[in-house]
Amino acid sequence: MISIQNLTKRYGGVTAVDDVTFDVPRGSVTGFLGPNGAGKSTVMRMLTGLTPPTSGRAHVLGRDYRDLPNPGERVGVMLDASAQHPGRTGREALTLAALTTGVDRSRIDTALGLVGLTDDEAARRVRTYSLGMRQRLGLAGALLADPQVLVLDEPANGLDPQGIHWMRSLLRDFADRGGAVLLSSHLLHEVQTVADDIVVIGRGRIVASGSMEELVAGSGTLVRSEDDGAIAARLHTAGHEATRSEQGLVTAADPATVGRAARDAGVAVLELRPRDGQGLEELFLRLTVEDAREVAA
The missing domain is CATH 3.40.50.300 (P-loop containing nucleotide triphosphate hydrolases)
Structure with a gap:
């Protein structure tokens, strides 16, 4: 219309x-x-x-x-x-x-x-x-x-x-x-x-x-374990980037790949799930951060 x-x-x-x-x-x-x-x-x-x-x-x-x-x-x-x-x-x-x-x-x-x-x-x-x-x-x-x-x-x-x-x-x-x-x-x-x-x-x-x-859909995987650093190292070796967040380790790799990385690292996993979607406010702020008056000031 x-x-x-x-x-x-x-x-x-x-x-x-x-x-x-x-x-x-x-x-x-x-x-x-x-x-x-x-x-x-x-x-x-x-x-x-x-x-x-x-x-x-x-x-x-x-x-x-x-x-x-x-x-x-x-x-x-x-x-x-x-x-x-x-x-x-x-x-x-x-x-x-x-x-x-x-x-x-x-x-x-x-x-x-x-x-x-x-x-x-x-x-x-x-x-x-x-x-x-x-x-x-x-x-x-x-x-x-x-x-x-x-x-x-x-x-x-x-x-x-x-x-x-x-x-x-x-x-x-x-x-x-x-x-x-x-x-x-x-x-x-x-x-x-x-x-x-x-x-x-x-x-x-x-x-x-x-x-x-x-x-606003989520992407990637969130994992929380007894040794996030060891899992991150395994993922990096396999060609996957991973970053730490307040909730745990975030990576674009799918949950199955992350689970195998944890197994190979010998690390106990406490939480493993698809990453939650972002809210509209988070999306808006991320996309428009360069245009915000507060940043310009």
């Missing part, structure tokens, strides 16, 4: 997005991750027709966003929840969106119900809203026309734990009913919980992409 191919954006001599390619298929949630300034927002702005690309293409539902007939009716977008006019009520903001896209105004109550905003809250001025309420109003606007695709930038920002749980269920249900979700968020645990696929961007380029299962 979303297809981004060789997408590039340059501002003078600065390349903000560099040859980015990925897809978001029907029935899936794709987590779009990267440090601040990595190019995520620029990609999403190019996808939704707000910023022209220097080269490459970004298609949604088979076309450029701007070429879709009434794109707001088919693609729900929330890039900045704080962009609502502060003097309007929540209901007025949604009414204006409905009039702009030609959506039946009966959908306003449906959208408010989906995001958990009450009639009293919808009657309040947006300037009085908390950050979490603005997020809910922004999501209501994205869902107003019952779209096929959602493009969301930090939708959980400002939500309390119950709100985050609610949003996770909403996005999962949307995808399970055949929709496609492109989700940018810094809440890595929530992304890991809801996303089917992950795209990680750093310095404008993709540094990792694939299914969640593939990217």
Whole structure:
């Protein structure tokens, strides 16, 4: 439903997005991750027709966003929840969106119900809203026309734990009913919980992409013994590298090879198993360490 191919954006001599390619298929949630300034927002702005690309293409539902007939009716977008006019009520903001896209105004109550905003809250001025309420109003606007695709930038920002749980269920249900979700968020645990696929961007380029299962899966073997050094020496002789960790000895060799090395070394094994998978946070930090502001500082 979303297809981004060789997408590039340059501002003078600065390349903000560099040859980015990925897809978001029907029935899936794709987590779009990267440090601040990595190019995520620029990609999403190019996808939704707000910023022209220097080269490459970004298609949604088979076309450029701007070429879709009434794109707001088919693609729900929330890039900045704080962009609502502060003097309007929540209901007025949604009414204006409905009039702009030609959506039946009966959908306003449906959208408010989906995001958990009450009639009293919808009657309040947006300037009085908390950050979490603005997020809910922004999501209501994205869902107003019952779209096929959602493009969301930090939708959980400002939500309390119950709100985050609610949003996770909403996005999962949307995808399970055949929709496609492109989700940018810094809440890595929530992304890991809801996303089917992950795209990680750093310095404008993709540094990792694939299914969640593939990217966080473990590899190699963990062994704990009475003499890890002896096993490491046997593995090294057989052409396998091994490194020490807090849990024990880690190697890319399979468990059977490690077991034979321990036998040949005459060492009693206390634990031998495939290495645990890494969490999304560990993956993210490892892939983007060179882009972190703390490292740059």
